[in-house]
Amino acid sequence: MDFQLSDDHRMLQDSLRGILTRHTGEGLWPALAEAGVIAALLTEDEGGFDGSGAAVALIFQELGRAGAALPLIPTMIAGAALAQAGHEVPEGTVLAFADAEPGTRYDRGVAIRADGDSLTGRKTMVAGAEDAAAILVTTADALWLVQPGAPGLTLRGYPMMDGQRGADLILEATPATRLGALSDFGRPLARGVLAHSAHALGTITAAVDLTLDYLKQRKQFGQPLISFQALAHRAADLAVEVEQARSAVVNLSGHLTADASLRDRHLQACKVTLGRVARLVAEESVQLHGGIGMTEEYALAGMVRRLMTADTAMGDADWHLDRFARGEPAWA
Numbered sequence: 001m002d003f004q005l006s007d008d009h010r011m012l013q014d015s016l017r018g019i020l021t022r023h024t025g026e027g028l029w030p031a032l033a034e035a036g037v038i039a040a041l042l043t044e045d046e047g048g049f050d051g052s053g054a055a056v057a058l059i060f061q062e063l064g065r066a067g068a069a070l071p072l073i074p075t076m077i078a079g080a081a082l083a084q085a086g087h088e089v090p091e092g093t094v095l096a097f098a099d100a101e102p103g104t105r106y107d108r109g110v111a112i113r114a115d116g117d118s119l120t121g122r123k124t125m126v127a128g129a130e131d132a133a134a135i136l137v138t139t140a141d142a143l144w145l146v147q148p149g150a151p152g153l154t155l156r157g158y159p160m161m162d163g164q165r166g167a168d169l170i171l172e173a174t175p176a177t178r179l180g181a182l183s184d185f186g187r188p189l190a191r192g193v194l195a196h197s198a199h200a201l202g203t204i205t206a207a208v209d210l211t212l213d214y215l216k217q218r219k220q221f222g223q224p225l226i227s228f229q230a231l232a233h234r235a236a237d238l239a240v241e242v243e244q245a246r247s248a249v250v251n252l253s254g255h256l257t258a259d260a261s262l263r264d265r266h267l268q269a270c271k272v273t274l275g276r277v278a279r280l281v282a283e284e285s286v287q288l289h290g291g292i293g294m295t296e297e298y299a300l301a302g303m304v305r306r307l308m309t310a311d312t313a314m315g316d317a318d319w320h321l322d323r324f325a326r327g328e329p330a331w332a
Contacts, residue, residue: 005058008050012040013058020066029070033092041076041191046083047091053253056191057198061249064202067302069163071096071128073195073313078136080188081143085179096132097192098123098146098169099314106315108182109140112171117178118152119144119171129167130157137169137176143185144176151175162309163302186260186331190267193314193330194252197274200310201242201249204274204281207303208238211285214292231288238284241277248273260329268324274310275317282307 005013015035023031032038040055042048056076063072071094078095082088089095101111102124112121119137129135135146146153152174160166179185212235215226225231252270255263282304286293293300311317315330323330 005054009054009058012037012055013062016059016062020062020068028068029094030092032070032072038072038075038092041072041195042079042083042089046080047089048079051080051191053191053194053256056194056256057249057253060195060198061202061205064199064204064306065206067163067203067206067306069306071131071164073097073192073199074127074136076195077188077192078134080191081136081179081185082134082145084185084188085143085145087145087179090133093133094128094131096126096129096135098126098129098135098137100125102168106319108138112137112139114139114142114144114176114178115173117175118173119146119176120152120173121171123169123171125160125166126169127160127164127166129155129169130165135169136179137171138182141182143179143182145179146171146174146176160309162306183329183331186263186329187256189314189331190252190256190263193267193271194249194256196310196313197245197249197252197270200274200278200307201245203303203306203310204242204245204278207281207285207300207307208242210300210303211235211238211288214289225288234284234288238281241280245274245277264330265324267330268320271315271320272317272324275320278307278310 016037019031019035037059039048040050040059043051074097075095077097079089100123101108102122104110112119112123123137132148135148137144137146152172154170155167157165157167215231215235216224218225226235248270252266255266285300286304289300292298295301
């Protein structure tokens with residue numbers, strides 16, 4: 001496995017870092033679309049020009065490091081799934097992926113059911129749903145396409161913990177198009193897990209860098225905090241965990257196109273590793289900062305929120321570890 005960035009990916013990284021420096025807020029999405037960053041998340045067959053594991057990992061790691069809160073992961077998942085099902089992918093538009101259900105853990109089809117060509121039930125924490133040009137909805141065993149403004153569809157929007165806008169979806173006999181069995185879309189879903197993991201890795205890296213800078217600058221008894229052995233050891237442990245997380249992301253990106261059984265094993269191992277490391281880094285970063293680590297205005301606050309939510313996206317560490325131990329596929 002080649003761990004080095006290709007020339008094209010290095011150029012993509014430089015371009016993305018420039019965009020993230022110059023643009024924030026509402027101007028970021030158009031800038032990413034214009035620069036081709038969104039198209040780089042999809043393969044040529046899907047209407048993009050890359051779609052490799054390396055490109056996905058690179059892009060979302062940079063977004064995570066910069067703290068960008070965009071519905072780009074659901075857009076990528078939905079775009080790849082729509083293309084696989086033979087539907088046209090709206091270029092440059094936001095797409096939504098409705099997977100989580102209220103009152104459940106990670107079970108699907110509990111709060112929603114299909115009846116012929118319509119869906120009835122609820123989905124929750126659907127990022128980007130208010131602005132989506134199309135919404136993909138999961139049931140127990142299938143993936144469905146629902147058009148915004150469809151009869152019987154109600155959206156209730158709210159801000160989410162990671163800085164994005166989300167919504168609850170209430171469907172009452174809402175017309176829907178069945179795209180296929182959920183298990184048929186293992187590759188787009190795996191790409192989504194890689195994206196969540198890489199975004200978490202970028203946030204982990206930023207949080208650890210911020211913590212190390214603080215330990216080097218903050219003094220106690222006339223000495224920088226990093227000079228105290230106990231704190232230095234804890235900082236060194238964090239550095240090791242960052243490399244463990246990085247290795248897990250690289251490993252999954254390299255197996256994204258492998259056979260489903262092999263890909264799912266690496267997917268589950270990556271999700272377990274990133275979930276564990278994200279929580280550890282969030283907790284240790286706050287403790288090593290002391291009181292300022294609990295301050296809302298400090299940059300670490302947003303990082304901690306994103307790290308605490310990273311584990312829950314598309315199945316937490318415990319859920320994937322259980323499936324890994326049982327030898328079950330990532331997507332039933």
